[in-house]
Amino acid sequence: xxxxxxxxLSLSGVDLAVIALYFAAVLGIGFYLRSYTRTxxxxxxxxxxxxxxxAGLSFLAANLGSLELMGxxxxxxxxxxxxxxxYWIGAIPAMLFLGLVMMPFYxxxxxxxxxxxxxxxxxxxxxxxxxxxxxxxxxxMSGINMYSMALVMKVVLGWDIHFSIWASSLTVAMYVFxxxxxxxxxxxxxxxxxxxxxxxxISIIGLIETGGWNGMVERIAHNNPGQNYTHLWSTLGAFSDxxxxxxxxxxxxxxxxxxxxxYWTTDFLVVQRVLAAKDxxxxxxxxxxxxxxxMMVPFIVILPGLLGLxxxxxxxxxxxxxxxxxxxxxxxxxxxxLARYCGPGLLGLxxxxLMAGFMSGMAGNVSAFxxxxxxxxxxxxxxxxxxxxxxxxxxxxxxxxxxxxxxxxAYLVMQFKSIMDYVQALFSFFIAPLFGTVVLGMLWRRATPxxxxxxxxxxxxxxxxxxxxVKLDPTALRYVALSSQAKDMAENxxxxxxSWIVCVVVTVVVSAVTRPKPAEELTGLVYxxxxxxxxxxxxxxxxxxxxxxxxxxxxxxxNIIFW
Amino acid sequence: MHRPGMISIWFFIxxxxxxYGVLILGAGLYxxxxxxxHPVVRADLHAGVWWGLLLIVLGVFYSFRFFPGRAx
Numbered sequence: 238x239x240x241x242x243x244x245x246l247s248l249s250g251v252d253l254a255v256i257a258l259y260f261a262a263v264l265g266i267g268f269y270l271r272s273y274t275r276t277x278x279x280x281x282x283x284x285x286x287x288x289x290x291x292a293g294l295s296f297l298a299a300n301l302g303s304l305e306l307m308g309x310x311x312x313x314x315x316x317x318x319x320x321x322x323x324y325w326i327g328a329i330p331a332m333l334f335l336g337l338v339m340m341p342f343y344x345x346x347x348x349x350x351x352x353x354x355x356x357x358x359x360x361x362x363x364x365x366x367x368x369x370x371x372x373x374x375x376x377x378m379s380g381i382n383m384y385s386m387a388l389v390m391k392v393v394l395g396w397d398i399h400f401s402i403w404a405s406s407l408t409v410a411m412y413v414f415x416x417x418x419x420x421x422x423x424x425x426x427x428x429x430x431x432x433x434x435x436x437x438x439i440s441i442i443g444l445i446e447t448g449g450w451n452g453m454v455e456r457i458a459h460n461n462p463g464q465n466y467t468h469l470w471s472t473l474g475a476f477s478d479x480x481x482x483x484x485x486x487x488x489x490x491x492x493x494x495x496x497x498x499x500y501w502t503t504d505f506l507v508v509q510r511v512l513a514a515k516d517x518x519x520x521x522x523x524x525x526x527x528x529x530x531x532m533m534v535p536f537i538v539i540l541p542g543l544l545g546l547x548x549x550x551x552x553x554x555x556x557x558x559x560x561x562x563x564x565x566x567x568x569x570x571x572x573x574x575l576a577r578y579c580g581p582g583l584l585g586l587x588x589x590x591l592m593a594g595f596m597s598g599m600a601g602n603v604s605a606f607x608x609x610x611x612x613x614x615x616x617x618x619x620x621x622x623x624x625x626x627x628x629x630x631x632x633x634x635x636x637x638x639x640x641x642x643x644x645x646x647a648y649l650v651m652q653f654k655s656i657m658d659y660v661q662a663l664f665s666f667f668i669a670p671l672f673g674t675v676v677l678g679m680l681w682r683r684a685t686p687x688x689x690x691x692x693x694x695x696x697x698x699x700x701x702x703x704x705x706x707v708k709l710d711p712t713a714l715r716y717v718a719l720s721s722q723a724k725d726m727a728e729n730x731x732x733x734x735x736s737w738i739v740c741v742v743v744t745v746v747v748s749a750v751t752r753p754k755p756a757e758e759l760t761g762l763v764y765x766x767x768x769x770x771x772x773x774x775x776x777x778x779x780x781x782x783x784x785x786x787x788x789x790x791x792x793x794x795x796n797i798i799f800w
Numbered sequence: 801m802h803r804p805g806m807i808s809i810w811f812f813i814x815x816x817x818x819x820y821g822v823l824i825l826g827a828g829l830y831x832x833x834x835x836x837x838h839p840v841v842r843a844d845l846h847a848g849v850w851w852g853l854l855l856i857v858l859g860v861f862y863s864f865r866f867f868p869g870r871a872x
Contacts, residue, residue, distance in 0.1 A: 251827045255820060262816050266809075273806060291809065423809045430813050438851060442842050548841075577841045580848050582827035586820065 245393045245569060246576050252585030259431070259589045260408055263424045263596065267412025270420045277625045280417030280632050281349055281608045282513050289519040291426055293526030296510040297534075298425035299601030301432055306538055306594045307389060310574075311567035313542025314553055316481045317457075317466025318799060319473075320542065321535045326493040328531050329792045331501035333785045336524035339502050340511060341769050342679045344520040345761045349512070350605075351505040351675070352613040358678040358762050359689030361617065366693055367674075368613035370667045371505060372606055376639050379602035380646025386595040387647065393572040394588070402647050405592065409599045410640035414633050418513060418608070421600040425510075428593035435590025436537040439571075442578040443544035456547035466546060469799040482724035491730025495737045499672035506605045517770050521781040528788050532795065545570040548577070603643070607635040666704070669733035670696025673740035681748075682756065682763045688748030696740025703732045807868045814862025817855045825852025 248256075274280050287295070312320040348354040352371060356364035387401035412420045447453040454467045464480060465472050472478045473485035501507060501524075514520035545553070551565060553573075559566035565573060575587040611632045616623075674693040677684045706713045707728065715721040718731040759766040772780050828848025835843070864870070 249827070251823055254823060258816065258819060262812065266812060269807070423812070426809050427813050427816070430817070434817070434855065438847060442845060442847060445845065446842055578847065580827065580831055580836070580840050580843065582824035583848055583851060586824065 245565075245572050246584060246588075248394065248585060248588070249581040251582040252588065255582060255585030256589055256592070259592065262427065263412055264408060266423050266427070267415040267420045270416030270423060274415070274417045274419050275629070277628050277632070279419060280629045281612065282509075283417070283419040283422050285513055286515045287422060287510075287513045287519070287523075289514060289522035289526055291422060292511050292514040292519060292523035294429045294530070295422040295425040295513075296507055296523055297527040297530050298429040298432070298597045299421075299507050299510055301429065301534070301594050301597060305598070306432070306436065306591060307568055307571045309538045310542040310545075310571040311569075313539040314545045314570045315542075315567050316479075317464075317546070318469055318539065318543065319479060319481045319483070321469060321539050321799070322488050322492060324531060324535050324539070325792060325796060326488065327497040328501060329528050329788065330493060331497040332524045332528035332531060333789060334498065335502045335508075335511075336521045336528070336781060337785055339676070339679060340520045340524065341517055342762060342764070342767065343508065343512060344514070344517050345767060345769075347761075349612045350609050351503055351508055351671075352609055354675065354762070355678070355689070356613070356617075358759075359674070359684075360686040362690045363674065363686070363693055364613055364617070366690065366697075367667075367671060368609050370697070372609050372614060374667065375506065375602050375606045375609075376642045377646050379599055379606075379639070379643040381650055382595065382598060382602075383643055384647035384650045386591075389568070389572070389591070392569065398651075402644060405596060406599065406640050406644055409596050409603065410637050413600050413604050413607070413636045417629075417632065417636075418509065418604050421604045422510060422513060424600060425597045428597040431586070431593045432590045432597075433537060435586040435588075435593070436541070436571075438583060439574045439578055439587070440536055440540040440544065443541065443548065443574065447544065447547050453544060453547045457543065460546060466543065467799075469796060471800055476720050476722040476727070481726060482722060483727045483730075484720070484723075487718075487723075487727045487730040491727075491734045495669050495672065495733045496730060498676075499668035499733065499737070503671045503675050504668065505609060506601045509605050509608060510601075518772075518775075518779075518781065522784065525781055525784050525788060529784075529791075532788065532792060541574045542570055545574055549573060599640075599643070603636050603639040606639040607632045610635045610639075666697055666700040666736070669737040670700065670740035673737045674744065677741065677744050678763070680764050682759055682765055683748055683753050684744060685748040685751040685753045687751040688744040688746075691747045692740045692742075692744025695743040696736045699739040700732055700736035703735060808866040810862045811866040811868060814859050814864075814866060816859070818859025818863055821852050821855030821857075821859050823852075824848050824855060828852050 273284075276284075278284055309320050309323065312323075343351075343354060346354055346357055348357060350368075352364045352368035355367050383402055383406055386405065387396075387398045390396040390401040391398045412424060416423070444450065444453065447456055457466050465478075466480070470485065473483065473488060476482050476484050511520050511523045514523050549570070553559075553567050553570060554562070554564050556566045556568065558564065559569075571591070575584060579587050611628050615631055615635075616628065620627075670693050673696055674689050677692070678689055703717050707717055712721065714723055714728060717735070718728045720727070723731070756766050761767050772782075777783050825848070828846060828851070831839075831843070831848060832846055
């Protein structure tokens with residue numbers, strides 16, 4: 238480990254002990270669980286015996302990567318409380334929809350993966366398209382996250398970038414290799430707890446320093462005259478009225494209705510955790526439990542960014558300007574706040590929280606990749622008949638391969654940084670159309686295999702085309718995003734919306750002229766053809782719909798409070 | 801997730817939090833007795849002391865509640 242004199246933080250012996258203990262704990266859990274991971278069901282679906290709480294916390298932790306923590310804290314510093322939309326309207330309705338409407342079909346169909354559901358519902362072509370795109374993008378994204386984390390560790394702690402990449406990724410590879418999804422889920426729950434305990438203190442001490450919420454708002458207004466950083470909806474009437482350059486239509490329909498539903502209901506990285514639930518009720522409850530915690534994540538992610546606006550003496554700048562001038566960038570707001578409030582031991586806990594976030598996100602990527610590769614690509618296209626042991630072995634080695642490809646991607650990004658923008662854009666190409674295909678497949682029995690495949694393909698191609706159109710001709714932004722003033726985030730949202738519409742229209746039109754599957758082949762896959770477990774015998778407090786209603790009411794109240 | 805003989809994840813979490821609590825409380829008490837040359841902002845709150853205590857309480861609860869062989 239090399240140190241750099243320009244590092245942001247210095248760790249004491251206690252801090253290093255806290256971090257070392259964390260690494261020992263996650264590896265120990267992996268070794269311990271190896272003996273419980275013998276069958277494919279164990280390795281890829283954690284034996285399908287997770288309680289709703291474990292599955293729900295793991296579901297959320299897999300999404301809480303370190304980039305999520307530091308990236309959204311940075312966005313909160315840059316754009317203010319508007320970043321909260323990605324946690325509330327950009328997540329809660331979709332998570333509740335997943336729990337109440339979609340999970341029963343995923344679970345009852347006994348699929349191993351989201352592409353596996355497409356195989357059952359629409360056939361091999363749709364599965365192949367979804368599996369290949371998911372597998373490819375997952376390892377690339379994992380590499381980008383790995384590089385970004387190593388860069389942060391270099392800036393914050395002065396750690397050598399190669400050491401950070403190899404130490405953290407090989408740790409993840411080892412515990413997932415040993416215990417598969419079971420080990421990933423166990424560690425994700427541990428990581429979830431550490432993320433909260435490591436990051437929550439910043440918000441608590443920050444609010445004490447500023448004299449509470451009102452004191453913080455006053456300081457932000459004083460430091461940033463003429464700009465509104467603390468209202469969630471009231472500045473979204475026009476693109477030019479808010480620092481994000483976005484309109485409420487994009488937030489509600491692009492983010493809330495399409496991007497979030499696409500991510501939370503069809504991205505196998507998160508859905509896999511819920512498929513590991515022990516029964517249908519647990520599978521329905523898990524996303525609802527996840528949603529209740531997701532709603533609180535802004536208190537450890539967005540609030541530190543806002544507190545940074547209120548209390549940090551220096552003005553943070555964009556990454557390019559930071560490199561040129563030596564100033565601190567937006568991305569450093571969370572580490573700066575850690576340094577401001579956390580003494581020895583607490584600092585180690587905070588850094589552990591960031592590492593835990595990175596590792597939970599990476600474990601999510603590689604375990605999902607191993608499952609999709611083994612069940613949706615290797616088994617149907619390379620080796621249809623093999624023993625369960627063979628597929629488990631393939632899953633284990635695929636975990637290692639996935640990590641190595643991710644490391645390769647990290648080094649590629651190190652050489653060609655523009656790749657990062659391209660891959661992140663590519664990932665978004667698949668999410669919105671996939672949601673259109675899956676939701677039509679689940680809720681509309683008339684959707685045909687041809688309709689599903691061509692809708693997915695057309696939606697994906699339309700998204701790529703719109704992205705390329707704006708790249709080649711920036712004035713096209715006024716057509717794609719309905720305004721030439723729209724910024725990147727707004728463009729992404731409108732592109733998602735259009736590609737979803739293309740997917741749905743093509744699916745409906747092609748389905749109308751092609752032959753549907755007979756009803757008996759749709760049992761367990763489609764609403765109206767599937768007998769869902771009755772909940773009439775349960776007490777009110779045992780029913781998922783009851784808890785979903787409570788989460789929905791709190792969600793509405795929070796939006797009104799911070800309007 | 802109740803396989804015979806399998807240790808609950810909550811026990812692992814409790815044990816780790818207990819050790820973390822002891823370390824952080826120890827560091828907090830040391831800073832209380834020997835104030836650092838460059839204290840953090842609001843060092844007067846002694847966050848290490850009460851956060852360490854909180855971790856110890858959580859750690860003790862989960863370690864005992866889910867101790868191997870004791871958890872249901």
